[in-house]
Amino acid sequence: MTFLGIDIGTSGVKALLIDADGKALGEASAPAVEPVRPQPGWSEQNPADWWAATLGAVDKLKQSHPRELAAVKGIGLSGHMHGATLLGENDTVLRPCILWNDGRSAKECAEMEAALPALRELAGNIAMPGFTAPKIAWVRKNEPEIFRQIRKVLLPKAYVRLLLTGEHVEDMSDGAGTLWMDVARRDWSDALLGVTGLGREHMPRLVEGSAVSAELKAEYAARWGMTGPVVVAGGAGDNAAAACGIGAIRPGEGFVSLGTSGVLFVSNESFSPNTEGAVHAFCHAVPDTWHQMGVILSATDSLNWLSRITGRKQAELSGEAESQFKGPGETIFLPYLSGERTPHNNANARGSFTGLSQSSDPAQLAQAVMEGVSFAMRDCQRVLNDAGTRIDRLLAVGGGSKSALWLKLLATNLDMEIALPEDGDFGGALGAARLGLCAATGARPADVMTMPPILRTIAPDQSLSAAYSDHYARYRALYSAIEEARS
Template sequence: MTYLGIDIGTSGVKALLLDRDGKPIGEATAKAVEPVRPHPGWSEQNPADWWNATLEAADKLARAHPAEMAAVRGIGLSGHMHGATLLDKNDQVLRPCILWNDGRSAAECTEMEAALPSLRDIAGNIAMPGFTAPKIAWVRKHEPEIYAKIAKVLLPKAYVRLLLTGEHVEEMSDAAGTLWLDVARRDWSDDLLRVTGLDRSHMPRLVEGSAPSAALKREFVDRWGMSGEVIVAGGAGDNAAAACGIGAIQPGEGFVSLGTSGVLFVSNDRFRPNTRGAVHAFCHAVPRTWHQMGVILSATDSLNWLARITGQDPAKLAGAAEAQFEGPGEEIFLPYLSGERTPHNNAGARGSFVGLSHSTDTAKLAQAVMEGVAFAFRDCKRVLNDAGTDLGRLIAVGGGSKSELWLKLIATNLDTEIAITDEGDFGGALGVARLGLCAAEGADPTEIMQNPAIRRVITPDASLADAYSRQYERYRALYPAIEEARR
């Protein structure tokens, strides 16, 4: 028996085969056409790009591992969250998908919260432009001819599921990011839907991430050389999928993700919102479990930006910063290049360098960028603590976790150990392959979602704690001062 995980990203799709013992057998990737930005702050993508990349990745696996693909019994799907894929009554796409990092609907967020004062209590989250519902409110106002034709609104992976199975189905972790879910009750909210003029008929059926959602269509069973019924699990949104990949499903377990954006993720045994701190409180991908996230929008993207404008390689910049590191310097960086979610909920926030001098060089700028991202994670921990959540040891994931200095800065500022796993893939594709196994075999997620082997642990540097606490207070004071000056 084997199990297939398909992770749908904006830049491409990854497919991973897993055996019954949880060992990866093979993987394949396919690129998607990059998102487009028709106007400043907009971000859109053609859903056909995800579908074509999904077929390409699965086809590659079938050619490279025909016997293992023939033995597939369960499939799990992961995808980038919040994207608004609008379908008509014939399941035809009405317009390009409005993606998670699209900021056009800030006014609609304010209008939604005014129309339903209990919105935050029900959804467990602030209305933010990244979520799905405000995007529909924007379409209702600015593209009424499109809005009038909407029969279903699907998230990206649910659209791929529709083409694979013919069924409209979504699971709890992704649905929680729409702003239409009653997150405590794990069900659609009629009140939240009504704010955008929709009802349950516009929504897919809900299942748990580890439960069966539908069966794979016969044409794909045949195309990939499979046999018998192949179950497609509910799956997970990208961050919940990553948590399943590293086994973070028990209370207090979590990870710090240093990707394009940054995520501080912790699993909970109950619903624990903190909307004042712009914490995301979502359902997890396994039953009776929730999770919280502090989200920063420009993590490695900040270092990539610095590399781009200085004409250097990001890894070399990080290495230069590590080579000259002696503790916090004069330079401070606010990593708000794309606005910020946690804790400020300000799509209009902008990045800043402060404390530059004649002695500032690119290595010091790189250090300041890495410290600024670490401080942003410290902001996230602060508001998670305000919600009554304590963090245990975190596992590092994402491309930025290759920098030991960056992990040291984050561990010191969070006062939390950060574990580095043995070499291997513990991302979304692995997590949802595990969910596919659970759905197909009826397996207990707590037995399947095991933690990976740990290679080493980065501990907080006590000798730097006081210096970074003082620097963090300067960092915190800069945001309101700079925002006031920009008005």
């Protein structure tokens, strides 16, 4: 008996096979067409690209691990959160999905909060353009002909689930990121839905992430050589799935993610909102558990941007920055290329370099980018601490965790040891597979969601702590000064 985790990202899909003991048996990936930006601040993607990449990744596993794939009894799904996938009659996709890092709906956020003063209390979160509901408010106002045709609104992984199973279902963790859920009650809120002109009939059915959501269609079971019923778990939003993959489901356990976006995540035993600091408070993917997140919109995406404008590969830039690293540089980078969530809640914020000189080179800019992202994560830690949140253990996941320098900068600025799992780049897929295991076997999440083997632990560099505290103070002062100058 084996289990399959599928992690649907904006840049591609990763598929991971595990056995009944949680051991990884094989993995495969397939790229997706990159998101497009029709206007500044917008970000969209064709849902068909996720489906093509999903089929491509699992088909690769069929080629490389046919026997193990045939033994799959449970599938878990992980996916990028908040994306508004609008379906009409017969589940026809009405327009490109508006993604998590799309900032067009800032005005609609203010209008929603004015229309429903209890919004923050119900949702546990500030209305931000990244969430799903404001995107629908924008569509309602600017694309009324599309809005009138809406029959269902699905998040990215729920759309892939629909094609795999024929069912409209979502898990609690992803649902909590829509701004339509009463997060404390783990249910859709009629009041929140009503603000955007929708009702429960437009929403998928909610299940816990470790529960059965549906069964795989016979045609895909046959395609991949699977026999007997294959259940699909509720699954999780990408961050909750990563937490399941690295065992962060108990209070005080957390991780720092250096993916396209950046996340400082901590598990909570109860619903713990802190909207003043723009902290996200969501349902976890396992029952009776919640979590908080500080979220920044451009983590490795900041290095991706630098790579594009310099024509240098990301690995080359980070490698050169590490080889010449001597401590804090003169240049400071504000990583607000797509606006920012925590702690500023400002979709119109923009990135900047300060302290440039004739001697500034791509390696120094890369160091500044990694420092700026580390400072943004320090901002997230600060507002979590302000809320009284305790972080006992921190692991690193995401593509940026491959950089030894970036991990050193994070550990030093957060003043915490950071553990690096052996398979840090597959946290979401591993968490999804673990949820699939729970759904198929009835196993307790606490018995399954254990810490994976640790490759190494990165300690703060105390010799740099004071210098980086000074550098961070300058970083914090720049945001207000620059935003004031832009206004």
